[in-house]
Amino acid sequence: MAGLDVSTLLPRMIDSARGSLKDAWPETKEYAEAEFQKIGESLLYIEQEVLAGRMTQRKAQLHVKMQKNATKMVLLSVEGLGILAAEAAIDAALDVVKETVNTSLGIILL
Amino acid sequence: MKPLLRYGHLFYVMVMLVGLAGCSSVRLIAEYDELIDQQVTEIYRQMESQLVFLERYANAEEAKYEQNTDFYDGVKIDLRSLKVRAAAHPKNDITLQQIDLLVQNVELMQQMHQAGISQNDIPPLRKAFEVSTTAIIKLELAKRRGEKMEQ
Numbered sequence: 001m002a003g004l005d006v007s008t009l010l011p012r013m014i015d016s017a018r019g020s021l022k023d024a025w026p027e028t029k030e031y032a033e034a035e036f037q038k039i040g041e042s043l044l045y046i047e048q049e050v051l052a053g054r055m056t057q058r059k060a061q062l063h064v065k066m067q068k069n070a071t072k073m074v075l076l077s078v079e080g081l082g083i084l085a086a087e088a089a090i091d092a093a094l095d096v097v098k099e100t101v102n103t104s105l106g107i108i109l110l
Numbered sequence: 111m112k113p114l115l116r117y118g119h120l121f122y123v124m125v126m127l128v129g130l131a132g133c134s135s136v137r138l139i140a141e142y143d144e145l146i147d148q149q150v151t152e153i154y155r156q157m158e159s160q161l162v163f164l165e166r167y168a169n170a171e172e173a174k175y176e177q178n179t180d181f182y183d184g185v186k187i188d189l190r191s192l193k194v195r196a197a198a199h200p201k202n203d204i205t206l207q208q209i210d211l212l213v214q215n216v217e218l219m220q221q222m223h224q225a226g227i228s229q230n231d232i233p234p235l236r237k238a239f240e241v242s243t244t245a246i247i248k249l250e251l252a253k254r255r256g257e258k259m260e261q
Binding site: 031035038039041042045046049054055058059062063065066067069070071072073074076077079080081083084086087088090091094 | 135136137138139204205207208211212214215218219221222225228230231233234235237238240241242244245246248249252253255
C-alpha cells in the first residue's frame, strides 16, 4: 500500500469542495476543513494499522467505505448550506424590491 | 425590438418581482425540524455508548456480535423512522440522502462486528459517526435561517 499523505489529501478534498461551491464557500469553509481533517486522520490511522499488521485488508475496506460515506455527508451538508446562502441572497434582493415599491408608492403594499 | 415590447417585458419582470416580494420568503430547502435534530443527537448518543462498551469489553463474551444484534436492530429502526419523518417535509432530499448514508454506515459497522470487532477499530468508527451525525445536525440547525441561533 502506498503511503497516505494527509497533508496532500486534505488540500485536494478542500479544493474539490471549494470548486463546487464557489459563492457559498466562505460560509462553509471552516466546517468543511475541520471535518475533512478528522476524516484524513482516520484514513491515516487505518493505513498505519494495516501496515503494522493489526488490521486486515477486509476490515480496512469497511472502514474506508465508512469514511467515504462520512465525506459524502459533509459534502451534502455543505451543498445544503450553499442552497440556504442562495435562499438568503434571494430574500435580501426581494426585500429591496419590497422596500423600493413601498417607498415609491408611499404605502405598505407588500 | 420595438420600445413598446421592451417596456412590455419590463412590466412583466416588475410584476413577477413584486409578486415574489409579496411572498413572505423563498424556500429552496426544507424547514427546520426539531425532532430530526433531537433524534439524530440521540442516535449519536446510542452509537457512542455502544462504542464505549465495545472499547471496554472488546474481547469479552458480551461484546460478541450475537450478543449485540438488538442494538443494530434498534438503531436501524430509529433511523428508518427518522427517514419517514424527514420525507414528510418537501425539499428535504439532502437530509434524506444523509440518513441513507448513516444507515449504510451502521450496516458497515454491523458487518465489521460480525467479523469480530477489536479495540483498534473504535477510533475510526467513532470519528465516522461523529462526522456523519454532525453533518445532519449542522444542516438541520442552519435550516432555522437565523432564528433562535443561540445554542
